[in-house]
Amino acid sequence: MFRSALRATLFALPLVVAGPAFAHNGVDHSKDAETSTPAEAHAETKIGDLTITGAFTRATLPKAPVGGGYFTVQNSGDADDRLISVSSPVANEGQIHEMAMVGDVMKMQQLSDGLVIPAGETVELKPGGYHLMLMGLSEQLVEGETIPLTLTFETAGEITIDLPIAATAASGAPCHMSHE
Numbered sequence: 001m002f003r004s005a006l007r008a009t010l011f012a013l014p015l016v017v018a019g020p021a022f023a024h025n026g027v028d029h030s031k032d033a034e035t036s037t038p039a040e041a042h043a044e045t046k047i048g049d050l051t052i053t054g055a056f057t058r059a060t061l062p063k064a065p066v067g068g069g070y071f072t073v074q075n076s077g078d079a080d081d082r083l084i085s086v087s088s089p090v091a092n093e094g095q096i097h098e099m100a101m102v103g104d105v106m107k108m109q110q111l112s113d114g115l116v117i118p119a120g121e122t123v124e125l126k127p128g129g130y131h132l133m134l135m136g137l138s139e140q141l142v143e144g145e146t147i148p149l150t151l152t153f154e155t156a157g158e159i160t161i162d163l164p165i166a167a168t169a170a171s172g173a174p175c176h177m178s179h180e
């Protein structure tokens with residue numbers, strides 16, 4: 001029911017690659033990723049020309065049906081790439097969402113064509129912006145644990161990372177709890 005309602009709101013929007021969604025209070029996490037601890041929260045994963053950092057999800061309440069997924073991906077290559085699908089063994093289905101203004105209301109909607117990672121640019125998935133949705137969770141997401149998350153990129157291919165589970169209201173990976 002939830003999913004079909006969501007699909008009903010889908011329409012093509014130009015992909016915004018720069019703007020408010022990516023301003024993170026002026027903090028560029030890609031720069032401090034290597035100097036902070038713990039290491040696990042900043043595990044840097046490379047696949048092809050892409051570097052993934054700061055991946056996390058949030059703890060869920062028991063029986064919560066959906067979870068989120070967030071990370072930063074940097075494309076150091078000369079060609080655009082595209083995140084085309086996501087999956088996790090703890091979820092029935094993984095989706096890629098964006099937040100967008102629909103009339104006067106901020107809504108999230110599925111990016112049915114995936115999320116473009118432009119050549120030479122960094123795209124941040126975060127609460128309130130682009131994000132992953134794990135639909136139909138089979139288990140509660142418990143803070144401090146990890147879940148496997150498989151990302152499939154059009155060019156770079158497929159990779160599975162361990163997604164750390166942060167607090168329920170976390171706005172960043174576990175070691176970035178505050179950066180106001």
Ligand SMILES: [Cu+2]
Pocket residue numbers: 097098108109131132133
């Ligand atoms: Cu969503």
